[in-house]
Amino acid sequence: MDVISIAGAYQGLKAVKEILTTAFEAKVDAEVKPKILEAQGKLGEVQDVLFILRERLSELQQERDDLKAKLANAEAWQSQADQYELTTTPGTAVVYRYKGQPDHFACPSCFNKREVHILQDNKLMAGTYRCTGCGFNYRVKSPTHFNPRVYGT
Template sequence: MDIMSGYAIVKEAAGLIKVIKEARDEQVIRQAAGDLSAKITDLQLLNAEVSGLLQSERQITMELKAEKAKIEMFTVKSVNYDLYTTEGGATVYRSKKGPDLPIAHHYLCAHCYDNYKISILQPRVDNLKSYGFFVHYCPECKNDYMMNKVPPLPDIKYVGNNDPW
C-alpha cells in the first residue's frame, strides 16, 4: 500500500461512518459497520508499514550522520600526511615533519587511507622474502609494503685459518 491508497481508505471510512449515522435499515448499518471494520484494519496495516519505513529512514539517517562524522574526523587528521613513494616503489602516506612535531616520520596504508582510515604501517619481522627491502604491513587490511633497502652486511673477518667452522 502507499500513502495515496491510505487517503482513499480514510475517505471511504468517512463515507461509511456517514452511512451508519444516516441509515435506518439494520442490514445497511451492519454491512457498513463490517466494511468500516475492514477499512480500519487496512489503515492499521498501512500505519504499521509507514512506521517501518520511518524507522528505516531514521536508521539510515543515523548511519549517514556517523559516516559524515567519520569523514570529517579523517579530513582533520589527513592534512598531516602527504603521498610518498618508498625506495621499494610502494605508495604510502607519510607524516609531515614540522618543527613542532618531535616524533619521527610514520607511514599510513594507502588502501586504508582511501577508505577514510588512519592505519599506521608496522615493521614485519617474520618476512624473509623482502627482496632486499624492509617490509611493513598494515594491521588493518594486512597489505605489505616494501619500504627502505636493507643495508649491506659488513664483511666478516676470520682470525686464524679461513675455516669459519
C-alpha cells in the first residue's frame, strides 16, 4: 500500500459519508436516522486513522529513501577504502597505501573521516609527506634514503 492507495480509500470513505448524508436528509424512517449517524461516525473514525496512516507511511518512505542514500554512500566509500591497506612506511609512519597504481599513500586521520587525501612529498623536509586535507606531516621515507649527505650513508 502506498500514499496514493490510502488517499483513494480516504476519498472512497468521503463519498460513502456523503451518500449517507443524502440518505439522512431524505425521507427515511426515524429509526434509521440514528443508524445513519452511527455509520457516519464510524466512517469518520476510519478516515482519521487513514489520515494518520498516510502521514506515517509518508514519513517511513522518506526514512527509507534517506537510508538508501546512506547505504549507497557507505558502499561507495567501502569500495574506495578496499583499495587501500594500512602499512608502516620505511620512515615508520603508519598510513594507508594504495594497492594499485600509481603507488601513493593516504592520510590515516582523514581516512577515518572517510576522506582520501593523498600524501604529497614535502621536498624541503626530507622524507616527509604532507596531507593535503589536514596538513599533518608524515615521515614516509627514512631520512637517510632521502638525504645521504646529511645522514652519511
